[in-house]
Amino acid sequence: MTNKFAREIARMRRIEGQARGIIRMMQDERYCIDILQQLAAMEAALRAARMKVLNIHAKTCVEEVITSQDKAEQSEKLSELIALFEKMGR
Structure with missing residues (x-):
């Protein structure tokens, strides 16, 4: 069985x-703009990884609980997602 996060592990x-x-770059005291550009690129890569993991979560964990018909689990997963989006919005 393949690890569902294999591609994201490589990305990380x-x-x-x-x-x-x-x-x-910081140790070498490189030009600040160059460092800031690399930081922006890293932030974009992290955002992409976060979105991919969220997609994996939706296609596995959330889909599983929806098909289970367990109302308590469904409510819990929905609460988790709401809390996550609130955190991401800060």
Whole structure:
């Protein structure tokens, strides 16, 4: 069985490499604009990863609870999603 997060793990490893690169840029006292551009690129990559994980969650966990017909579990998953979106909106 394949890990449902395999692609996102690879993406996070690339982001980790970006973070190390930014640290090196800071240590080398590179031009601030260059550092800021790399930070923006890393933030965009993190947003993409977050959205992909949310998509995976919707297609697995949420879909599973919807088809289960368990009203309590459905309510719990909905509450989790609402709390997540509230947090993401801050």
